[in-house]
Amino acid sequence: MAGPSTAERGERQQESSGPPRLRRFGSPRLRVIVILSAALVLAGAGTVWVLYGSNWLRVERVSVSGTRVLTHQQVREAADVPVGDPLVSVDTEAIEARLGRELPRIDSVDVVRSWPHGIGLKVTERTPVLIVQKGGKFVEVDDEGVRFATVSRAPKGVPALELDPSRSGSAAASLRRFGEDRLVREAVRVAGRIPDAVARDTRVVKVRSYDDISLELGGGRTVAWGSGEQGERKARTLTALMKAAPDARHFDVSVPTAPASSGS
Incomplete structure (x- = not known):
């Protein structure tokens, strides 16, 4: 008995394999991908709703x-x-x-x-390191020279800043050259270098010019500091000078390599 012809075998193979597209769509891998994609879309939409649309995550x-x-x-x-x-x-x-x-x-x-x-x-x-009296009030100045607040009472333990009011001679020239804000920053720079023991006793930081800054301490003592440069060296020199001459009333560290003290 003769077997199936070549044409019949081809027809049977086509029938058994089915439409190619239908087989691909029905594959397990594709079904997993479709399900996962749908789940991700739903999860994303749910997350957006929770974050923006629900009452669960709102500012209370x-x-x-x-x-x-x-x-x-x-x-x-x-x-x-x-x-x-x-x-x-x-x-x-x-x-x-x-x-x-x-x-x-x-x-x-x-x-x-x-x-x-x-x-x-x-x-x-901000923490005030100096205060400027203005009328009956006080302007607080921080360690960057920012005048940030006006208060009715001077904060305790904060030195006053005095800019030379005459504005004549070297003070006027310095003011024209550097401007008031720069001179205030120099005063702040000096205030930040004063030794702790001296800082507690400092009442006034006085600025006559850029390189003529002095300190007024309690008991009428004064310190000629000069400019804000070499601050750390001047601080060390002042500490040593005060130990060497504890009864002196005037100290000069404007040239730290040649300090001086006087008065008693």
Whole structure:
């Protein structure tokens, strides 16, 4: 008995294999890919809804830390955090900029998200190193020469800054050349180099010119410091000079290699 012809075998193979596209779509690997893709799309949509559309991750409280003079309420009001908005959408950089603009006493602030419902404001305030009397009030100056706040009472233990009021001779020339802000920064530079024991007794930092800065201490003692240059060396020289001449009333370290003291 004759077997199937070549044409019949071809027809049987085509019938058994089925349509190529149908076989590819029905493969296990493709089904897994389709299912995973659909799951990822659903997961992404769910995540977006949780972050932006649900009430689960919205701002409900604003905490403040690190303040010394400012109140928590002042910081919260200046920050103007959008309570009720999705936590993920809060613009932390805008809050930082707003606080720096509204409250100059703030030196830096770190705005952090505290999941699931909080915003934390970690504040660092400026510290006055000098004060400038202005009328009946006092302007606080920090270690960068920034005049950041006006207060009615002078902070305890902070020396006063005096710019020579005559503005004549060398003082006038120095003021024209460097400007008042530069002279204030030089005074701050000097204040930051004064030895601790002397700093506690310093009442006034007086600036007559860029290179003529002096200190007025308690008990009528004075220190001729000169410019703000060689500050560390001048500090060491002043400490040694005061130990060598404890009864002196006037000290000169403007040239630290040739210090001098006088009076008793």
